[in-house]
Amino acid sequence: MHISIDEEIVDKLSTYDGQKLNISELLMCMIVKMEINPYDVIQTLFDKGVLVQDITNKAKWYVHSKYLPLVQDILLQSEDTISSTNSLAELVTKLQELFPKERKPDANGIPRYSYKGNKRDVTLRLQKFFKLYGQYSYDDVYECTKRYVESFKYDKTYMRILPYYIMKDGESTLANELENMSDGSDTDISNNGLNYGEALL
Secondary structure (H helix, E strand, O other), X not given: OOOOOOHHHXXXXXXXXXXXXXXXXXXXXXXXXXXXOHHXXXXXXXXXXXXXXXXXXXOOEEEOOOOHHHHXXXXXXXXXXXXXXXXXXXXXXXHHHHOOOOEEEOOOOOEEEEOOOOHHHHHHHHHHHHHHOOOOOHHHHHHHHHHHHHOOOOOOOOOOOHHHHHOEOOEOHHHHHHHHHHOOOOOOHHHOHHHHOOOOO
C-alpha cells in the first residue's frame, strides 16, 4: 500500500453540500474504511508504550521519543519526491572521502566510531536531509562538508562523524553550516563549542 495525501487538496475538496475533512479526520476515516477499530489501535499503542499520556493533562498525548525516528523514517522513505539511492551514491562516496580514515575515540579515548560511517546509514540520512532541506544542491552539500572537515585540521575533538553531521535526533549540523555559508559567515567551526562541545559524536 502506498498512500499520498496533499494538504492543499484536502483543504480544497468537499462533499456535495460543502462539508470538509481535516487531515486527522481523513486519516481516521481511512482507518475505519480498512475495517480497523480505531479504539483497539489506540489501546494497542498505549499498551506498547508508543503513545504516552501527559501526566498533568490527561487529554494530551505524545508519541514516545523512541518511536519518533521510526515514524519519520517510514514517512520520508515512502515519499515519492526524496532523492533515490542511486542518485545519491556518488555524493555519499565523495562525502565519505572527505572524512578521516581513522576511528573517533569514545569517552575513554578508545577508537570506536567510524568518521565515514557506512554507506547505507549515510544514504538514509541524506535522503531525510534533502526531504527537509531540498533547496540545497549536491554541490552545496559537498563544498560545505569539505569546509567543515577542513576546519578540524588540527583538532578533531568536536568533529562529528559523517552520519551525525548530516542528521541526528532531528537536528542537522550540515543544515546549520549551509545556512551560515549562504549568509557569508566565516565562523571558525572547530572552536564553536556551543554547537559541538555537547556531543562528541
